[in-house]
Amino acid sequence: MAVSKSKPSTKPETYKNYIGGRWVKPLSGSSIENRNPADTRDLVGNFPASNAEDVSAAVSAAREAFPKWKAVPAPKRAELLFRWAQILVERKDAFATDMTREMGKVLKETGGDVQEAIDMTFYTAGEGRRLHGYTSPSELPDKFAMCVRQPLGVCALITPWNFPMAIPSWKMMPALICGNTVVIKPAEDTPLSTINLVKAAEAAGIPPGVINIVMGTGEEAGAALTQHPDVRLVSFTGSTDTGRIVAETTGRMGKICSLEMGGKNVIMVMEDADLDLAVEGAVWGAFGTSGQRCTASSRVVVHKRVYKKFVEKLAERTKTLVIGNGLKKNVEMGPVINEQALQKILSYIEIGKNIDGATLHLGGHRLDKGEHKNGFFVAPTIFTDVAPQMTIAQEEIFGPVLSIIPCRDLDEAIEIGNGVKYGLSSSIYTQDVNRAFHAMEAMNTGIFYVNSSTIGAEVHLPFGGTKATGNGHREGAMISSLDIFSEWKAIYVDYSGKLQKAQIDVFETPR
Ligand code: ADP
Numbered sequence: 489m490a491v492s493k494s495k496p497s498t499k500p501e502t503y504k505n506y507i508g509g510r511w512v513k514p515l516s517g518s519s520i521e522n523r524n525p526a527d528t529r530d531l532v533g534n535f536p537a538s539n540a541e542d543v544s545a546a547v548s549a550a551r552e553a554f555p556k557w558k559a560v561p562a563p564k565r566a567e568l569l570f571r572w573a574q575i576l577v578e579r580k581d582a583f584a585t586d587m588t589r590e591m592g593k594v595l596k597e598t599g600g601d602v603q604e605a606i607d608m609t610f611y612t613a614g615e616g617r618r619l620h621g622y623t624s625p626s627e628l629p630d631k632f633a634m635c636v637r638q639p640l641g642v643c644a645l646i647t648p649w650n651f652p653m654a655i656p657s658w659k660m661m662p663a664l665i666c667g668n669t670v671v672i673k674p675a676e677d678t679p680l681s682t683i684n685l686v687k688a689a690e691a692a693g694i695p696p697g698v699i700n701i702v703m704g705t706g707e708e709a710g711a712a713l714t715q716h717p718d719v720r721l722v723s724f725t726g727s728t729d730t731g732r733i734v735a736e737t738t739g740r741m742g743k744i745c746s747l748e749m750g751g752k753n754v755i756m757v758m759e760d761a762d763l764d765l766a767v768e769g770a771v772w773g774a775f776g777t778s779g780q781r782c783t784a785s786s787r788v789v790v791h792k793r794v795y796k797k798f799v800e801k802l803a804e805r806t807k808t809l810v811i812g813n814g815l816k817k818n819v820e821m822g823p824v825i826n827e828q829a830l831q832k833i834l835s836y837i838e839i840g841k842n843i844d845g846a847t848l849h850l851g852g853h854r855l856d857k858g859e860h861k862n863g864f865f866v867a868p869t870i871f872t873d874v875a876p877q878m879t880i881a882q883e884e885i886f887g888p889v890l891s892i893i894p895c896r897d898l899d900e901a902i903e904i905g906n907g908v909k910y911g912l913s914s915s916i917y918t919q920d921v922n923r924a925f926h927a928m929e930a931m932n933t934g935i936f937y938v939n940s941s942t943i944g945a946e947v948h949l950p951f952g953g954t955k956a957t958g959n960g961h962r963e964g965a966m967i968s969s970l971d972i973f974s975e976w977k978a979i980y981v982d983y984s985g986k987l988q989k990a991q992i993d994v995f996e997t998p999r
Contacts, residue, residue: 500531508549509696525592525823526813526863535679538704540712546700550642550669553697558667566616572692573609592822594814605657612661630984637974639667641720648726652681662969679703746961750884751912753942754905759791761917773941774890783913785942823863830864833887844878846871876904911954913942
């Protein structure tokens with residue numbers, strides 16, 4: 489998003505929407521600047537600020553393409569996905585660089601983001617030869633019963649900025665393999681990575697209109713897409729507040745809606761844990777992606793017997809993190825996404841210090857000198873002596889801010905861990921298999937790890953959460969994402985040659 493009035497260092501490129509197989513200027517005539525959050529003098533480009541008319545054109549293109557795409561046999565749709573995945577492999581390094589430039593996370597992580605899209609695309613392509621339905625016995629003789637998946641129509645995909653290629657791929661691939669067509673509205677801060685994904689699709693030969701991209705603000709383009717009567721499903725990932733708006737609109741209009749929202753994830757460190765391993769997990773979970781993952785470890789609950797030692801080791805390790813422009817190879821933590829996010833994070837730090845009364849153990853300020861002066865950098869921040877009900881331990885901060893909460897035993901750790909409105913990810917560090925299994929069962933989260941951080945989901949397992957994190961759907965794992973992007977059709981074939989009435993005719997069992 490537009491963040492700085494300073495002059496661009498290079499001539500910026502102007503990007504277009506992709507509608508019906510053509511790159512077109514937005515009818516709105518307006519654009520949004522996208523600047524590098526590590527150095528706002530670097531203008532990544534100007535991107536369409538689409539309006540309702542642009543959205544309408546994209547939905548029409550998707551609607552028109554739907555019958556033809558639906559008629560392509562799924563194994564043939566899959567062949568295009570295989571080709572697409574291969575192109576992503578070839579372009580991975582360039583795409584990772586673009587992503588670091590527009591989003592800020594370090595090159596290793598943006599490489600991982602592109603890799604996730606590659607994995608998702610190959611994995612989903614394999615599904616083209618399955619898409620299993622099932623047969624079932626009928627209660628009547630000479631009658632055959634089965635069910636098959638059918639596509640929904642036009643799917644609207646609304647995505648956030650923190651995984652700008654992976655999350656679009658989680659939604660796009662299963663939607664397409666099922667035979668739907670899509671309109672995607674990427675986040676304002678990271679349109680280029682989604683454009684890159686779509687350009688690879690174009691190069692793979694995905695037919696015109698099957699994938700459309702409209703860029704713009706959530707309030708204008710996102711809302712218009714959600715409200716469009718020809719959109720059958722909205723798949724949304726983002727904040728819980730926006731998810732509520734999407735859910736209300738889609739509920740009112742009778743659309744299908746899949747939501748993936750916030751988290752306040754916990755690592756539980758027991759007194760028998762390998763502390764060095766737990767420290768590595770906490771640093772990676774709390775400060776990886778500058779804490780801007782929905783699965784970020786924003787709370788660590790530590791057994792009081794090892795609390796002091798854990799805090800010491802964690803602070804020592806955190807101090808070694810190299811913070812800067814993610815394009816530099818040695819940098820381990822980049823900036824946060826934009827000025828608004830920076831201010832929100834700093835305001836939570838103030839709340840932690842002055843209202844909650846937690847102890848600020850490390851960080852707690854903006855980095856704005858030297859190489860950090862033109863970016864949105866926040867020092868990795870650790871609060872200790874945090875009580876479970878404090879605001880910083882309850883609300884999603886979405887930045888490099890970690891709350892460390894002491895506990896007496898596993899039961900208390902579980903109670904604290906579950907004592908938030910979200911339910912995305914949780915983890916335990918212990919050497920005791922009984923305790924690990926006990927926690928696994930007790931944690932009310934969609935994802936659970938043992939001796940690992942709260943981040944690191946793989947594409948072939950279900951991704952999503954309980955409570956305020958979602959609305960019961962799971963992405964990733966084919967079995968759950970196909971359930972989002974297809975509807976069941978039950979089919980009965982009566983070959984008895986007579987009228988048979990289910991529930992009324994009585995079948996006489998031969999004696
Ligand atoms: P974040 O706070 O992580 O940026 P948001 O929920 O604001 O999360 O944004 C996630 C996605 O939702 C973005 O693509 C954004 O443009 C879009 N969005 C924001 N507001 C709306 C809205 N009212 N209707 C539909 N989409 C929206």
